[in-house]
Amino acid sequence: MxxxxxxxxxxxxxxxxxxxxxxxxxxxxxxxxxxxxxxxxxxxxxxxxxxxxxxxxxxxxxxxxxxxxxxxxxxxxxxxxxxxxxxxxxxxxxxxxxxIPQLTVAENLFLNRQSGKRFMISWSRLRRQARDLLDSWSVNVDVDTPAGExxxxxxxxxxxxxxxxxxxxxxxxxxxxxxxxxxxxxxxxxxxxxxxxxxxxxxxxxxxxxxxxxxxxxxxxxxxxxxxxxxxxxxxxxxxxxxxxxGEQGGLSVRDAASRDPLPDSTAEALVVEGLAGEGFDGVSFKLRQGEVLGLAGSNASGKHQVAETLYGLRKPSAGTITVGGRPLRPGDVPAALRAGLGCVPRDRHNQGLVLEQSIADNATMTIMDRLGPAGIASPRARNASAARAVVDYGIVTAGPEQPVSSLSGGNQQKVVLARALASDPSVVVLINPTAGVDVKSKEALLAVVDRVRAEGKAVLIVSDELDDLRLSDRVLVLRAGLVVAEHRAGWTDGDLVADIEGVELDA
Structure with missing residues (x-):
């Protein structure tokens, strides 16, 4: 320069x-x-x-x-x-x-800029240009790999x-x-x-x-x-x-589970997982009681997301059992999980959690249509009344229940996803990255709802990359390479938890 x-x-x-x-x-x-x-x-x-x-x-x-x-x-x-x-x-x-996932790296790099003669692409030159470009910026990727891989x-x-x-x-x-x-x-x-x-x-x-x-x-x-x-x-x-x-003082206010009174030993079990195995995880077992919050921590490659998605039926396990309220849960079946009393906030709100072109009312009530009218056909009045309650209960900032969720901010979209998950009054709530991509105050509002439903006696499983999300947990299980490697009780320190997530030992 x-x-x-x-x-x-x-x-x-x-x-x-x-x-x-x-x-x-x-x-x-x-x-x-x-x-x-x-x-x-x-x-x-x-x-x-x-x-x-x-x-x-x-x-x-x-x-x-x-x-x-x-x-x-x-x-x-x-x-x-x-x-x-x-x-x-x-x-x-x-x-x-x-x-474009179907095209190779080279094709993506020079899309609409391919060199050649008489409308013919010189593929050897394209690959060479792509390799030279990636090498010049130290990007170690095979130029012939489909971008989707x-x-x-x-x-x-x-x-x-x-x-x-x-x-x-x-x-x-x-x-x-x-x-x-x-x-x-x-x-x-x-x-x-x-x-x-x-x-x-x-x-x-x-x-x-x-x-x-x-x-x-x-x-x-x-x-x-x-x-x-x-x-x-x-x-x-x-x-x-x-x-x-x-515009306020005090920053993010998250109630640490260490400040709560412990649950009585007689508290009933809401969810029992034994020997669960599947793609990316193996031998996962834990119990979750009514009114308890359990956290799952680990890297994106730890298997924590796959465990949560298996509980809700988005994935089918290769081994193990899931029991909800004392009854076995049929694996790999989302409707069965919903009927058994599970609610879920999925990992990707855009592709899994919302129908973006539909309204707040449509999204917030889609899990309870059978309760709003005969044969699952809800009257507009019942549907809008339910959605209006959700707007108030979850603090959704909107012009009204008929507003398309695509026009909402990320934080308000996530509140709609949470409202839908809780609309059926589940006994167990599975939350996967519940505050991903939302601002500080929206995060605070979402975590306050989680604390509220815990106090109502629901069992909550939080799977998150965010330490603030996990502070609500009575216990945090750490997964690494698909296995549960540690358990931390409420009051854990950031250093101890991160050390177990990363697989490093802290100096004594």
Whole structure:
């Protein structure tokens, strides 16, 4: 990189000044400014609905500002119609991959840019160009592998390399760690640091605030569609950051199970799992009592998600038994699990938990249609009354029960999923990553509901990558390589739990 003359500062990689955006009566952004300097990782944080997605759509040329301006390296942003020009300035790697799974890595990297003569693609040249591109950015992926067979981590690296191949040196990472385990996250952060040293700049969006402090140098906070603060990360403590995001003091309030009175020994068992085995796990056994919260912790490769999905019938076990309320549960049968008294918040709310084009009322009542009318046909009045109660009970911020869930923020979508899981009044609730991708206050509201249903006598199983989620647990079982390797009672320390998850021994 060429040195600048003494006293001359480099122009910002991107500068948004006084940006405003409305969708009808809704103010999505109001006089928001953002400046990102060359070679830094700049965090963009805020609660769901704060305006982050709208700002990203403007910075990447997918939406036009109503007011204000955007510039790259001191030059005005291209017109929206000039997509190729935008690609030379900025790219976004989204939480949900945009690669085409049926195409190879090479084909994805140079889609619509294949070289050849007379409309014929030179496959050998395409593979060579792809290999050279990946090698230049130290991405170790086979160019002939179908993209759908790559890990989430490798798909992200391929998307970053594709963006860099257009000439962009400003990359937006939108919740990049949401589907990665701790080791993959560390590898991502190492690559980010290497790319920064090579002149790449990142805008990093995450709800995991500890990641902001680990990998970013500056942070901008949005709240209620407005710019609140921009500061060096080193000068903004976590409590201050949460206060800026929420407009309240005190940060995340999670009730630790260690502060609760223990359950009486006579408390009945709600769920008994014995010798359960399946894809990715083996010999898992535990008992869960009424009014008890049990946590399952481990890396994404530990088998914890597969165990939870097997309990709810999304997977069929190869061995073992599941007993609910003293009765055997037929394996691999979701309707049977529902009838037996299980409720579930699945791992992926978009693909497993919601019908996005349908309304809040449709989604919140789909597990209880047989209770709202004869032959499963519910009257609109009964359906809307049930949905209206859910809106109030779970604090869903909405214009009304008929609003499509696709238009809700992530936190409110997750509240709809939880409302549906609890609508049938289950005796056992299985929660898989219940607060993934939601803001601080939505997380607090969701965990408060979990604590409430526990107090009502329901048994709760929480499977999560988030330590804050697991603090509600009376016990936490740690899985590693498909086996239960440790149990921690309420009051555990972060260090002890993480050490067991990672399989390392702490110094005495």
């Amino acid at each position: 060429n040195a600048l003359p003494a006293g001359e500062a480099a122009a910002p990689v991107v500068s948004a000044q006084g940006v405003g955006k409305r969708y009808g009566p809704t103010v999505a952004l109001s006089d928001v400014s953002l400046t990102v300097h060359p070679g830094e990782s700049h965090a963009l944080v805020g609660r769901n609905g704060a305006g982050k997605s709208t700002l990203v759509s403007i910075l990447t040329g997918l939406s036009k500002t109503d007011t204000g301006s955007v510039s790259f390296a001191g030059q005005p942003a291209p017109p929206l119609s000039q997509r190729e020009a935008w690609k030379q300035h900025v790219a976004c790697v989204y939480q949900h991959s945009t690669v 790559l890990s989430v981590e490798d798909r992200q690296f391929v998307e970053i390399a594709r963006a860099l191949s257009y000439g962009a040196r400003f990359i937006v990472l939108d919740e990049p760690t949401a589907q990665l385990d701790s080791q993959a996250i560390e590898r991502l952060f190492d690559r980010m640091r290497e790319l920064q040293a090579a002149g790449v700049t990142f805008l990093f969006i995450s709800h995991h605030l500890h990641e902001v402090y680990e990998v970013c140098q500056a942070v901008t906070v949005l709240r209620d569609a407005r710019h609140i603060v921009t500061a060096p990360v080193a000068e903004l403590g976590r409590a201050q950051l949460v206060d800026a995001m929420t």
